[in-house]
Amino acid sequence: MRARHVLSLVDIDGDRVRRLVEAAVVFGRGGEVEKTLAGKIVGSFFRKTSTRTRTSFATGAMRLGASVLTFGPDDLQLSTGETLEDTGRVLANYLDALVIRTNDAVSEMRAIAAQNTMPVINAMSKEEHPTQALADLATIHEAFGQLEDVHVLYIGEGNNTAAALALALPRFPKTRLSIVTPPNYGLPAAVLQQAARYAEQSGAFLEHHHDLGKLPRHVDVVYTTRWLTMGVVHSDPNWMSAFRPYTVNQALMDRVSKPRGTIFLHDLPAMRGYEVENDVLDGPQSVAFRQAFHKMTAAMAVLDWSVNG
Structure with missing residues (x-):
C-alpha cells in the first residue's frame, strides 16, 4: 500500500482537505481522545528551530498514543553524506511516520518519501x-x-504560509480570499495559477494585488x-520600507472589519510592532493563540490519517 504522505496540498484532493479540517475541529472540542496511534512510533526531524510546530506534532502524536523520536539537524547521517533516499529507506524500517521541517525545498522531503512505505509529513518547507x-x-x-461564504483578507508577505492558504481555502465553495502583498513580494505564479484552478472548480473567489487603497x-x-519568514533576511536592504505600510494596526482592522464578528489570525511567532501592533494581536478580535492550539489538532488529524487512513 502506498504511504499517505502530506507533502503539499496539491497532492491531496479537496474532499480529504475538508475531512482533515473537520477532524481537527473535532479534536479541538476536547474530551477523551481515542489512542489510534497506540504502539506506533513517530519520528520528528527538524533542521531549524521551532516552537509551535515541533511541540504540536510531538504532543499531538502522544495524545493519540504514539511514542515520539526526535532528530536534530546534525543527528542523522545526512550530515556526513548519506543520501536522502537511503535515509528514508532506513528510517522506514523503524518509524510509522516521519515529520520534517526544513528551510529547503519540498523536493528534499519527496526524496525521503520515495521509499513510499513510511508516511512523510511536511511540517514546513521553503515553498509551503x-x-x-x-x-x-x-x-x-x-x-x-x-468555511463556505467566509471572506479572508491576507495582508503581508507572499510566503509559504500564504501559499498553503491559497492552495487550501479556494477548495471550499463560495469562499473569498483576498491576498494583498508588497510589490515584488507576492505569491509565485505557479501557486496563484493552481489556486485559481481550485477557485474556478469550487465557485470560490480569489484575488491577489498590492494596492492598499483597494x-x-x-x-x-x-x-x-x-515578514522575515523563518528568520531569513530579505536580500533588498530597503525591504522594510516596502513592508511598513502593510502593518496590521487597529485602524486597518476598523477599516476592513464587519460591525462585529471579524477575527484576526497570525501564525506566530509575531514580530510585534512590525507586521502587527500589540493592540491587534492582544485585542478582542485576535484568535491567534487559539490558532496556535489548532496546530496541534491539525497535526493530530494528519497523523491519524497518514498512519491509519
Whole structure:
C-alpha cells in the first residue's frame, strides 16, 4: 500500500482537505481522545528551530498514543553524506511516520518519501506550510461554524504560509480570499495559477494585488504573518520600507472589519510592532493563540490519517 504522505496540498484532493479540517475541529472540542496511534512510533526531524510546530506534532502524536523520536539537524547521517533516499529507506524500517521541517525545498522531503512505505509529513518547507493551512481553516471553521461564504483578507508577505492558504481555502465553495502583498513580494505564479484552478472548480473567489487603497471591506478574517519568514533576511536592504505600510494596526482592522464578528489570525511567532501592533494581536478580535492550539489538532488529524487512513 502506498504511504499517505502530506507533502503539499496539491497532492491531496479537496474532499480529504475538508475531512482533515473537520477532524481537527473535532479534536479541538476536547474530551477523551481515542489512542489510534497506540504502539506506533513517530519520528520528528527538524533542521531549524521551532516552537509551535515541533511541540504540536510531538504532543499531538502522544495524545493519540504514539511514542515520539526526535532528530536534530546534525543527528542523522545526512550530515556526513548519506543520501536522502537511503535515509528514508532506513528510517522506514523503524518509524510509522516521519515529520520534517526544513528551510529547503519540498523536493528534499519527496526524496525521503520515495521509499513510499513510511508516511512523510511536511511540517514546513521553503515553498509551503500545508499543516499550517489546515490549522488556519480549523480555526476559521470553529469561529464561524463553516468555511463556505467566509471572506479572508491576507495582508503581508507572499510566503509559504500564504501559499498553503491559497492552495487550501479556494477548495471550499463560495469562499473569498483576498491576498494583498508588497510589490515584488507576492505569491509565485505557479501557486496563484493552481489556486485559481481550485477557485474556478469550487465557485470560490480569489484575488491577489498590492494596492492598499483597494482593501476589501466587511471581511470575516484578517490574517498576517511574520515578514522575515523563518528568520531569513530579505536580500533588498530597503525591504522594510516596502513592508511598513502593510502593518496590521487597529485602524486597518476598523477599516476592513464587519460591525462585529471579524477575527484576526497570525501564525506566530509575531514580530510585534512590525507586521502587527500589540493592540491587534492582544485585542478582542485576535484568535491567534487559539490558532496556535489548532496546530496541534491539525497535526493530530494528519497523523491519524497518514498512519491509519
